[in-house]
Amino acid sequence: MKTTKIWAGLAVAGVLPAGCGGDEEGGSTAKSDESKAEKVDEKEQDDPKATLMDALEKSQQAQDLTTVMKLDTSSELLRALQDESGSTDPSADKFMDLLPKSSLTVHQFSRDEALAEEQDPQDLDTDMVLQLGSAKVEIRMVEGGLYARADVEKLGQETGLFSADELRSSLGQAPSGDPTAQLAHDLLAGKWVGMTAEQVEAAGLTETLEQSVAGQSEVATDPAQQQAMLKDLEGLVDEHGEFTRDGDVITAALPVEKSWDDFAKVVNKYNPDAAEDEKMPMLDDEARQRIKDDATAEIEFTVQDGDLTGTTIDLAQFTGWIDESSLEDDEKQEFAEVKKSFDEGPLKIVSETQIDQGSPTAPDSFTEVPQELVDGMAQGAQQPGAASSSTLDG
16 A cells, blocks of 8 residues: 655645735734734645645654544444344443443653654553543553553443452452462552563563564554554555545545555554454455445544544445445345444544643552562563463462
8 A cells, every 4th residue: 555645844835925924014913923824724725635644744743642532322323233233142232331431542652752653662651541431441651660550340340241349259268478469459449550660671571562662563452553553544545535624624535445455454454363254354346346436435534723633434424335226135125224223323433632741650659560470470471382370370
């Protein structure tokens, strides 16, 4: 996939001189500034693509970025879609209520380089907050240290996977002097637990963090890969998109048939552990025949004061891509039922971003991981493939 960087600074440089000269004609500074702003705004309206590419480039070059990701949807819609898929997993029902109230917030701060280029975990601070309904799980990596805390009791209540009382009961049976007992008690109490930078290094985790920062980890949700994925998506939007603007919202419309395979490559690249039948498929000839010739996929970007502050993808729009005349009778009925499901609510992937929020900080106090566990992790790191869970299990 071709990746083209648009340096919109060139476009802006061509706009600014047009606003000069107001004072020479006797106008006030305020009027001159207002005139300049109006002309810049007019140019941005005329060239939404350049404005968007500039904002995307600015986001890539940021050293301090906060991203909030969530689904704008309803539990009723998720249940309707589950019914249409034929799934009968009873445990999924709890998550249908939970997903619309959940979000993932990732705050990254680099002391040295742009986030997209940072390679040293000592220079990259990260704060990740997973909100599951009323429950929260937080992980911080600050100056090489690793820290975590969780609302364990609420997490059990929200997911239905366990109860805090059961966990406390299990802890009560732990052998006297078990090094993990106090750590587990503090976790249950919602306190911070963690490892200093020295412990992380001693445990052999430094290389793992370096791989994560470099985007080499196979974990698709690794926040260090977000910048690389954004860059790939920027190239796809740049190559295939047609752009319009309404206020702060710039819409990129991509022709579905032409851009599908490129998009699938990006999705699958950042989901390497997916089973073959879970990967986004490429379009075969039969699928291409079922897509309308003029079908477009729209992505909405919110750009405020030159910053990318939001991205929205409406997943329901796929229902408008299908040429229903190409479907068999039973397929038409099934497709009609899927479309009707969307009467229950929206299904949108929403991302909100902010630049320059300051660096995450290490907790003021935390329970250190016992040295016995650090030593056990170090032994496991020196013996690839060795079982390390025995140490954690006491």
